[in-house]
Amino acid sequence: MTILRTEALYKHFDGVQVAQNVNFSMEAGEIRCLIGPNGAGKSTFFKLVLGEHQPSAGNIFFSGRDITQLRSFERVKQGIAVKFQVPGIFSDLSVWQNMQIAVQSHLHHRSMKGAISKALAFVRLSDKADELAGTLSHGEQQWLEIGMAVSTEPSLLLLDEPTAGMTPEETERTGEMIQELNRQGMSILAVEHDMEFVRQIAQKVTVLNFGEIFAEGTINEIEANEEVARIYLGTSDDD
Amino acid sequence: MSISQRQGAEAARSDSRGSSWVRLVNGPQTLGRGPLFWVGFAVAIGAAVAYPAFVDGWSVGNTAYFFCWVFMALGLSLIWGYTGSLSFGQTAFFGLAGYTYGVVTINFGAAYGMTIVGLLVGVGMSCMAAALLGYLLYYGRISGVFLGIVTLSTTLVFATFMAQTAGPKWAIGDARLGGDNGMTGMPPLTVPWFGGDIALYSGVPLYYLLLAMVVLCYLCLRILVNSRFGNVLVAIRENPHRAEMLGYDIRRYQLIAFVIGSGLAGLSGVLYTAWGQYISPSNMNLAAAALPIIWVAVGGRKDLTATLVGTLVVLGVFQNLTIFGSYYAFVIMGLLLVIVVVFLPKGLIPGLVQLVSRIRRRKGDMS
Numbered sequence: 001m002t003i004l005r006t007e008a009l010y011k012h013f014d015g016v017q018v019a020q021n022v023n024f025s026m027e028a029g030e031i032r033c034l035i036g037p038n039g040a041g042k043s044t045f046f047k048l049v050l051g052e053h054q055p056s057a058g059n060i061f062f063s064g065r066d067i068t069q070l071r072s073f074e075r076v077k078q079g080i081a082v083k084f085q086v087p088g089i090f091s092d093l094s095v096w097q098n099m100q101i102a103v104q105s106h107l108h109h110r111s112m113k114g115a116i117s118k119a120l121a122f123v124r125l126s127d128k129a130d131e132l133a134g135t136l137s138h139g140e141q142q143w144l145e146i147g148m149a150v151s152t153e154p155s156l157l158l159l160d161e162p163t164a165g166m167t168p169e170e171t172e173r174t175g176e177m178i179q180e181l182n183r184q185g186m187s188i189l190a191v192e193h194d195m196e197f198v199r200q201i202a203q204k205v206t207v208l209n210f211g212e213i214f215a216e217g218t219i220n221e222i223e224a225n226e227e228v229a230r231i232y233l234g235t236s237d238d239d
Numbered sequence: 240m241s242i243s244q245r246q247g248a249e250a251a252r253s254d255s256r257g258s259s260w261v262r263l264v265n266g267p268q269t270l271g272r273g274p275l276f277w278v279g280f281a282v283a284i285g286a287a288v289a290y291p292a293f294v295d296g297w298s299v300g301n302t303a304y305f306f307c308w309v310f311m312a313l314g315l316s317l318i319w320g321y322t323g324s325l326s327f328g329q330t331a332f333f334g335l336a337g338y339t340y341g342v343v344t345i346n347f348g349a350a351y352g353m354t355i356v357g358l359l360v361g362v363g364m365s366c367m368a369a370a371l372l373g374y375l376l377y378y379g380r381i382s383g384v385f386l387g388i389v390t391l392s393t394t395l396v397f398a399t400f401m402a403q404t405a406g407p408k409w410a411i412g413d414a415r416l417g418g419d420n421g422m423t424g425m426p427p428l429t430v431p432w433f434g435g436d437i438a439l440y441s442g443v444p445l446y447y448l449l450l451a452m453v454v455l456c457y458l459c460l461r462i463l464v465n466s467r468f469g470n471v472l473v474a475i476r477e478n479p480h481r482a483e484m485l486g487y488d489i490r491r492y493q494l495i496a497f498v499i500g501s502g503l504a505g506l507s508g509v510l511y512t513a514w515g516q517y518i519s520p521s522n523m524n525l526a527a528a529a530l531p532i533i534w535v536a537v538g539g540r541k542d543l544t545a546t547l548v549g550t551l552v553v554l555g556v557f558q559n560l561t562i563f564g565s566y567y568a569f570v571i572m573g574l575l576l577v578i579v580v581v582f583l584p585k586g587l588i589p590g591l592v593q594l595v596s597r598i599r600r601r602k603g604d605m606s
Contacts, residue, residue: 072483073488081484088484101485152485
């Protein structure tokens with residue numbers, strides 16, 4: 001079953017085309033990575049899927065339903081969650097309160113405590129539940145945000161550079177988390193620059209360039225693609 | 240992590256274990272928690288109850304006058320402190336409700352509980368006006384400083400309009416709006432009673448009624464801000480983008496908070512008008528519109544208790560300053576606001592709590 005599909009998606013800002021005829025499709029249960037050089041349109045694509053930008057033309061389908069006209073919070077209610085590149089947490093509230101606000105968006109009071117504890121255990125922050133979220137390390141803040149996004153029980157999780165600024169150990173742990181979520185049935189779409197990490201998690205990779213889908217395939221196919229190497233992976237024709 | 244922050248986090252955990260009113264009153268979004276706080280609260284209520292027995296009638300009436308303003312400050316704390324929308328519109332809703340009370344009671348009198356009807360209609364009018372303005376603001380994606388500018392403009396336009404309503408042609412039924420001189424002649428709050436109506440002129444009965452209303456309003460708001468609804472308000476204040484991406488329709492929450500907060504300003508307007516039997520455009524002008532911001536910012540906008548205590552203290556200081564000249568009082572109030580914003584951005588009372596926490600922690604470390 002196709003979980004996310006875009007149909008002839010276009011977006012331009014004052015004449016600058018940032019998404020051009022994007023016909024994207026991913027299956028439920030897949031881990032897909034979105035790569036491409038800076039300015040390729042990866043973040044714009046995320047914002048279009050999230051409803052933060054309205055497309056200039058085209059449609060977006062989630063689980064078969066056209067969500068193009070839905071507002072962001074309505075898309076979240078449909079089952080899309082996001083973790084931003086810069087941790088989007090409530091810094092002045094405790095870790096527990098952060099998770100509580102995420103969990104209460106879809107759960108009733110009686111089952112909340114267990115769900116919060118479970119989510120905190122998953123992102124290994126149980127012992128930091130009483131600390132202010134703003135005092136966590138960068139990696140922990142990233143995990144907290146992943147935990148908050150996952151707490152809304154989405155079927156599709158969007159991750160915008162989930163390992164940015166993380167140590168190698170934190171990156172590896174994040175990869176394990178993502179794979180664990182995928183095993184539980186969650187579909188994951190991640191924008192990522194770290195090719196080592198892409199290799200760790202991705203089942204399929206989509207390359208964007210100048211707002212268009214440039215290539216698509218397994219990580220081995222993408223790495224073997226000379227055109228991709230030329231535009232993104234930094235390999236010149238002479239190499 | 241300070242003691243107050245730790246207590247807040249622990250309160251957040253305990254809040255998730257049940258939804259009883261007691262837990263909500265004692266929840267994480269309010270500074271005062273635990274037995275010590277509630278003992279202090281009970282002592283403060285006891286002192287307030289005993290107060291009229293120890294002071295003269297003027298002081299009782301003057302304190303009742305202070306109580307009239309508290310609702311507007313608590314409403315602003317909800318809109319600004321808890322939800323993050325700086326509104327200069329409180330005095331507009333205050334004035335609208337006050338004038339409405341005047342129109343209803345001048346036309347229909349005080350018998351048969353008509354002043355209570357006037358109160359409800361006044362508050363209802365301010366809620367409806369807030370719903371309309373709030374809808375245009377939040378659904379029109381106006382936020383931040385622009386929200387402050389639009390609400391201030393609305394207030395000043397309304398005050399200017401009311402100021403030019405002098406003359407007999409500006410009347411609703413028997414109620415003349417009165418232009419700059421304001422509207423007079425409305426009855427005080429009058430409670431229907433078995434032996435005959437009780438008119439609550441500025442005095443001990445009105446003092447007790449207002450005291451009870453302040454306590455009730457304070458406790459209800461504590462429950463509200465510590466509820467699931469309050470959690471979302473705080474989330475919107477902290478990071479509206481993230482709140483929306485957790486599936487919350489943030490504009491709906493902002494609008495509801497705006498209507499409740501503005502309705503409380505309306506309640507203040509009605510009570511003030513009934514207390515003084517007078518309302519005028521000067522209650523809504525630029526200086527008047529800025530005062531609630533000062534009360535709430537100085538006390539501590541992000542906490543109801545800080546707002547309540549701060550408002551009463553600043554009102555008392557302001558009134559004493561006016562003895563030396565009302566313009567100097569405004570200058571000093573402005574100065575106070577600047578000092579607090581620069582040196583204690585969270586407000587005097589949260590700053591004080593933080594200081595006490597630090598001292599207690601240092602003592603604990605030494606022992």
